[in-house]
Amino acid sequence: xxxxxxxxxxxxxxxxxxxxxxxxxxxxxxxxxxxxxxxxxxxxxxxxxxxxxxxxxxxxxxxxxxxxxxxxxxxxxxxxxxxxxxxxxxxxxxxxxxxxxxxxxxxxxx
Numbered sequence: 001x002x003x004x005x006x007x008x009x010x011x012x013x014x015x016x017x018x019x020x021x022x023x024x025x026x027x028x029x030x031x032x033x034x035x036x037x038x039x040x041x042x043x044x045x046x047x048x049x050x051x052x053x054x055x056x057x058x059x060x061x062x063x064x065x066x067x068x069x070x071x072x073x074x075x076x077x078x079x080x081x082x083x084x085x086x087x088x089x090x091x092x093x094x095x096x097x098x099x100x101x102x103x104x105x106x107x108x109x110x
Contacts, residue, residue, distance in 0.1 A: 002036065008044070013102060014106075020040070
């Protein structure tokens with residue numbers, strides 16, 4: 001039950017910070033007992049890194065969709081459209097993985 005700093009963002013994502021205080025269970029200097037308790041929480045405005053990555057990937061997917069619509073109007077770009085659609089699928093998988101890890105961290109014990 002050693003004490004650590006914690007950082008929390010508006011979206012609910014959090015991470016452990018620096019070691020702050022040793023508990024009574026651990027007698028060795030510089031060692032921790034393995035149980036973490038929050039010493040102090042600092043709230044950060046804005047989005048966490050994962051939310052930033054998701055936002056960037058969403059913008060990229062939107063741009064690709066607009067490109068596909070433009071290419072369909074222009075015609076004669078079938079291979080480019082197919083490749084871009086595959087890229088969109090791949091990016092959507094990455095986005096869902098990021099969301100899953102973000103939600104797991106939100107649900108875990110802080």
